[in-house]
Amino acid sequence: MMSVLKGLRRRVSKQFVVTMSFFVSAFIAWPIMAELELFERFYYYTRAHEDSDIDEIALLIINLTIALMFSVVFQWQRLKRLVKERDQQRKLADRHARHDPLTGLMNRRAFSTEVKQTKETVAKGANRFLVMLDLDRFKPINDLHGHAAGDVTLRVVAKRVQSEVGNDSTVARLGGDEFAAILAPGTTVLQAERMMRRLLHSVEKAINFGTGQIFVSCSIGLVNWTPGMSDTEAMRRADKALYMAKSQGRSQFAWYDAEMDRQSHERAEIEADLREAIKNKYIEPWFQPIIQIDTKKLTGFEVLARWKHPQHGQIPPGVFIEIAEDSGQIGALSLCLLRQACTSAKDWADHLSISFNVSAYQFHDPKLVEHIQQILTECNFDARRLTIEVTEGSVIHDFNVAREKLQALKDLGVAVALDDFGTGYSSLASLRQLPFDRIKIDRSFVTDIATEPQNQKIVSGIMTLARGLELDVTAEGIETAEDLDYLRSLNCSLGQGFLFEKAVSADQVSWLLETKWAEWEVEPIVNSDVADTAHRQAG
Numbered sequence: 001m002m003s004v005l006k007g008l009r010r011r012v013s014k015q016f017v018v019t020m021s022f023f024v025s026a027f028i029a030w031p032i033m034a035e036l037e038l039f040e041r042f043y044y045y046t047r048a049h050e051d052s053d054i055d056e057i058a059l060l061i062i063n064l065t066i067a068l069m070f071s072v073v074f075q076w077q078r079l080k081r082l083v084k085e086r087d088q089q090r091k092l093a094d095r096h097a098r099h100d101p102l103t104g105l106m107n108r109r110a111f112s113t114e115v116k117q118t119k120e121t122v123a124k125g126a127n128r129f130l131v132m133l134d135l136d137r138f139k140p141i142n143d144l145h146g147h148a149a150g151d152v153t154l155r156v157v158a159k160r161v162q163s164e165v166g167n168d169s170t171v172a173r174l175g176g177d178e179f180a181a182i183l184a185p186g187t188t189v190l191q192a193e194r195m196m197r198r199l200l201h202s203v204e205k206a207i208n209f210g211t212g213q214i215f216v217s218c219s220i221g222l223v224n225w226t227p228g229m230s231d232t233e234a235m236r237r238a239d240k241a242l243y244m245a246k247s248q249g250r251s252q253f254a255w256y257d258a259e260m261d262r263q264s265h266e267r268a269e270i271e272a273d274l275r276e277a278i279k280n281k282y283i284e285p286w287f288q289p290i291i292q293i294d295t296k297k298l299t300g301f302e303v304l305a306r307w308k309h310p311q312h313g314q315i316p317p318g319v320f321i322e323i324a325e326d327s328g329q330i331g332a333l334s335l336c337l338l339r340q341a342c343t344s345a346k347d348w349a350d351h352l353s354i355s356f357n358v359s360a361y362q363f364h365d366p367k368l369v370e371h372i373q374q375i376l377t378e379c380n381f382d383a384r385r386l387t388i389e390v391t392e393g394s395v396i397h398d399f400n401v402a403r404e405k406l407q408a409l410k411d412l413g414v415a416v417a418l419d420d421f422g423t424g425y426s427s428l429a430s431l432r433q434l435p436f437d438r439i440k441i442d443r444s445f446v447t448d449i450a451t452e453p454q455n456q457k458i459v460s461g462i463m464t465l466a467r468g469l470e471l472d473v474t475a476e477g478i479e480t481a482e483d484l485d486y487l488r489s490l491n492c493s494l495g496q497g498f499l500f501e502k503a504v505s506a507d508q509v510s511w512l513l514e515t516k517w518a519e520w521e522v523e524p525i526v527n528s529d530v531a532d533t534a535h536r537q538a539g
Contacts, residue, residue, distance in 0.1 A: 049253065100173040101495045102151060103158035111172035111180055117168075118182055119231040125520060128182055129192045130234050132221040132242040133161065133199075135177035136250045141214060149209050153216055158514055173478060180238070189224070196220050197255040200392040204251070219245040220253035240264065270315060271323050278333050279490025282322070284306040285341040286503040288354065290496045293488050300353035302476075302496060305333070305340045307349075315379050321359070331362050335371055342379035342386070344506035348513060356388040363394040369408045376412070383413035389440065391419050399433045413496045417474070438494075439466060446497070450482035463490045 025026075098110035106114065115130075122128055135157065138163045139292060142150040154177065161179055162171050168184035183192055199220065206213040210224030221241030237256040243377050245254035277283050287301035307315045324330040338356055345354050376383050388409055395402035406416050417438040418431070422445055431439070441462055443457045459475070466473045487495060504512070 009390070052215050058455065087391065097390040103155055105158050105162070105172050106170065106178070108174045110176065111170070114170050114172075114182065114230045117227070119234075120229055121185070122225050122229070122230065125227055126185060127227075128185065128225045129187055130225050130238045131165070131181040131183065131302035132168060133179040133181070133197075133218050133237040134242055134246070134338065135203075136217045136219055136246075138177040138216065141216065145209065145212075145214065149214060152209050153207055153214055155217070157203055157216070160202045160205075161199065164195060164202055192222060193253075196222065196520070200251065217251040218248050221256070222253060237261070253433055266312065267319075267323060268310070270312065270320060271327050273309065273318060274324060274327065274329055274333075277309075278329060278336050281335065281336060281340060282309075283337065285337045285344065285503065286505055287341075287345075287354070287509050289501045289502040290353075290494055291500050293475075293492055293495045298352065298495065300355065300385075301345070302355045302389075302503075303337065303357070303511070305337055306505075321479050325359060325361050330359050331365055334358060334362050335375065338372070339375050339379060340506075342375060342381040344509070345385070346379055346381045348509070350382070350385070352426060352437060353385045353387055353415075354428040355389055355417065357389045357391075358394070360394040363390055363405070364400075369405065369412070372409070372414065373412055384415075387415040387417050387438065389417045392421075403434050410435060410437075422458060431465070431471070436471065437471040438474060440474045440476055441492075443497075446475045446477040446482065446483065446487070447479055450480065450486045456486070459487075459492075460490060462493060467491075 100107045158407045170182040172180050203218045223237040242258040285303045286306045290300045292299050305317045324333045415437040418436045419440050421439040423442050449455045472493050474494040475492050476496050478495045478499045
């Protein structure tokens, strides 16, 4: 488009120069010729020299002059057409520079300019509402129906958005399936919410394509743009509100929430610090005792992760482990924790094992078995003292692959356990097809089991199943002596929970093994006083 405009500009300039040169020459020459009476002199001269055919030459000159005048008129009309064409091309180029060619809406560049202009009106005390809209699951439309269907969908959605927010509002397509709008001046909160509800309903209506129909939904984020808020901050908050709407289930709208934004900001800080924390081993393994219920003897520990952040303090494992999974760092975190746990536990008594939970993300790592074997070798840790725990979600998608991986772990000498048993949808199939050595009953069925008849029936059934399959059973979440007695009556082999001890650091374990647990026997500890004493003495 720019090359076309440059070509037109050169052509127009050339024609303009030629035409103007002729008129300027004629304008200057005519008065001079009249002042010198050249026309009269030429007439008398031709009469005196009739034999020289000067009059024919003059006639030729006059004819050429008339022809030249017609040529000038023609060139002038052509010049006007070129100027008009150039103006049209300029307008078209300007439109393409500011509008999305597919939907006809403003593009991101033009919308940014509009946002900056709106900032000036907001600064004068006028509240405005900024809207961000994103289609839900738009990619499958292209995958299933082709890009032509995606283009039709975007065009229809653009018309529906413009129709619902009104012509006084500014609407733009920022790119892909993302749209934005600045609602018309004077819009109230109530009007904005009603508008968004209508928009959600409108976008969900069927879109005709070929002989079929396409269905799509959207998520919307809104922010009340108040005086004192910069345009960059308003856009950031609107985008954050859109993220909130999607995280709450999609196909809905959400206002910007400062508290959720604060939590999101903290989460981003944690994610940024996580890599360094893994590298420098700031995240440490803690150990919760596993007790043989009938003899009360200590048999091992479950490894749990703990991170004390210098700014945020003690971060719950559910927070940073989820962040590690989302950011793809869970593999590095798990291997770092396992290496530390094996290093700490290798000098403990040989009959003390450690149980380590592997996430679904890490379980699907093709090199998982290789990494575990490498850590066992580096730490000189007996594989028979390690139990790898996996959740049902790790194995349910492909039993054949899961069976192969679990068997590879067992070939190393490592035991495997099914964690959180009872919370999945196909636990029986998991037990039947996969080579587990142990199952762990989820704490939701164990805590307060002495007073919950429904949980008693569930756990009793699990115990019957485990005995039939010759599997050990660990009950986690034991918090009262009554719960312990009930599990003992069911002949549950292993247990862990706050009744015995909370998770403690490796230094505390070493101290407790030399004192309280010197005989490898643990009495129920309800208030965990021993752990507190150990913590003080460990410094």
